[in-house]
Amino acid sequence: MNFPILYSFNRCPYAIRARMALAYAGITCELREVALRNKPAEMLAISPKGTTPVLQLLDGQVLEESLDIMYWAIEQHDPAGWQGQSGLNSELGQNLITANDRLFKPYLDRYKYAVRFPEQPQEVYRGQAEIYLQNLDDLLRSHQFLISDLMTMADVAIFPFVRQFAHVDLEWFYSTTYKHLQAWLTWHESSTLFLHVMQKRPAWRLGQPITLQSPLPPQNVLVTQ
Ligand SMILES: N[C@@H](CCC(=O)N[C@@H](CS)C(=O)NCC(=O)O)C(=O)O
Known part of the structure; x- marks a missing residue:
């Protein structure tokens, strides 16, 4: 090999x-x-x-x-x-990734596969996921990427999940007020x-x-x- x-x-x-x-x-x-x-x-x-x-x-x-x-x-x-200025253990980056994997992803799954989770309407799951997305949008208001104006591991670790979320209903996603997040997603999706x-x-x-x-x-x- x-x-x-x-x-x-x-x-x-x-x-x-x-x-x-x-x-x-x-x-x-x-x-x-x-x-x-x-x-x-x-x-x-x-x-x-x-x-x-x-x-x-x-x-x-x-x-x-x-x-x-x-x-x-x-x-x-x-x-x-990508390790960022504060190294691999950039606290904010780590916390964002952990929140993505543990909190956002389960809501994303429920939103995406809402028929498998009939306990609540799809919009409820979407609303739960939005709390995390709002947080990302707030961060992106102050800089180009999540931690600073430079891309770090957090951007790359999180972006594929936001992409998956957006693609459940692209029209809805691009009609929201998450303008910074939309720009960030578009940038990543068209990146080399x-x-x-x-x-x-x-x-x-x-x-x-x-x-x-x-x-x-x-x-x-x-x-x-
Ligand atoms: N914690 C794992 C999760 C990986 C994961 O769940 N991958 C999904 C595909 S997106 C999978 O392989 N699921 C198993 C299956 O669908 O049979 C990681 O970070 O690598």
């Missing part, structure tokens, strides 16, 4: 943030696109919990949480300072980095030719706005 292997699902927000961090950090990896309904035995053998993304490193170590993959990637190389990691790949099968995810060219890494 010449490259770390990433088991990934194209539109999974956790996998998107992992792929973005790897491409940003200049890491080439073998990309194995997974069909969630038919997970490859090779992935389940190294990560029985069966979620994407999973990264198998060259020394055999397995990272099976998207944030661990992001941390590992930017510890290897952090060309535009995002488009780079969203290239479609056929589902992986053992024995097929290897598909690589290449690093983002250095000239694109440093563009922040």
Whole structure:
């Protein structure tokens, strides 16, 4: 094996943030696109919990949480300072990511798959998620990105989830007063980095030719706005 292997699902927000961090950090990896309904035995053998993304490193170590993959990637190389000025443990960044993963994501799931949660109308779930979105919009009022005018890990870790939320009802999202959040989302969705990691790949099968995810060219890494 010449490259770390990433088991990934194209539109999974956790996998998107992992792929973005790897491409940003200049890491080439073998990309194995997974069909969630038919997970490859090779992935389940190294990560029985069966979620994407999973990264198998060259020394055999397995990272099976998207944030661990992001941390590992930017510890290897952090060309535009995603760790932020206060380092990896920027308290605000950490808190925002934790709130995204633990509070916002469950509401997002209920909003997106409201038919599976008939206890409340869809708008109720949307309203619960909006408390978090309002907080992001307030932060983006004062600077271009969540923590400052520079992009950090928090922006990348959170953006795929806001994207998923917006796409449930794009017309509604763009009709709201979250103007800063809308601009931030549009910026990320059209960024070279995002488009780079969203290239479609056929589902992986053992024995097929290897598909690589290449690093983002250095000239694109440093563009922040
Ligand atoms: N905590 C995990 C969550 C990953 C996750 O839940 N991924 C979803 C896809 S977006 C998944 O694989 N779900 C399993 C399934 O649908 O079978 C991480 O951060 O990597």
